[in-house]
Amino acid sequence: MTNPTLNPWTITGEHEKYDNPWINVTEYKVLNPAGNPGIYGKVSFKNLAIGVLPLDADGNTYLVGQYRFPLEQYSWEMPEGGGPIGIDPLDSAKRELLEETGLKASEWIEIQRMHLSNSVSDELAIIYLARNLEQFEPEPEETEQLVIKKLPFEDVYQMVCRGEITDSMTVAAVLKIKLMMFEGTL
Known part of the structure; x- marks a missing residue:
């Protein structure tokens, strides 16, 4: 019997189609x-x-609103960004939180690792919960035109349930935090 966990695909050739500082596209x-x-x-x-996902002592979280070019629509999501491979992802998370919201946290918990598209990309997401927050000035990148919204976590959870938040990382983070609250592990 064949082991179903082994790779059943055979690569007979490959050709790089596109490359930039963020992505590479290869056709096999x-x-x-x-x-x-x-x-x-x-x-x-x-x-x-x-x-x-920042969560303050009063049970509030912070969403970042921005127009997403690939989607051609406005999106509400938790603070997100890219972290160079080879750099501690927590350092990237701290930078993103400060850049987009002006927040610094003294408590960090990795809550989720997930692949964002298992059919066409190898993108790995790492999601953190940030607590014990202090407010400073945001430092957005020049490509970002952001609106920051502070909301009770329960309101954000309801936005996810109503389909008003569609960003996959934010949906996963909110549902994971809600589950942790329900289980008493937060």
Whole structure:
């Protein structure tokens, strides 16, 4: 019997289609699991996806609103950004939180690691809960036009439930924190 956890794909060739400082796109010639020839495109990310859900002592969290170019729509989400591979992801999380909200936290808990698209990319997301917050001035990047909104966590949870927040990392973080609250592990 074949081991179902082994890679059933055979790569017969590859060609880089696109490369920039953030992503690389490669097209592979393959034999699929049935042994038939085909192609497979893969987007490789050069950074980790980093997300931070800040939670203050009063049970409030902070959302960042911004227009998302690829989606062609406005999005409410937790502070997020890229963290260079090879750099401690927690350092990237601290930088993103300060840049986007002006917040610094003295308590950090990694709550989730997840792949954002398992069909076309290898992007790995690492999500943190940040607590014991102090307010400073935000330091957004030039590509960011941000609106910061402080809301009770329960309101943000309801926004997720109503489909008003669609960012996958934020949805995962909010649901994970809600579960931790329910289980009493927060």
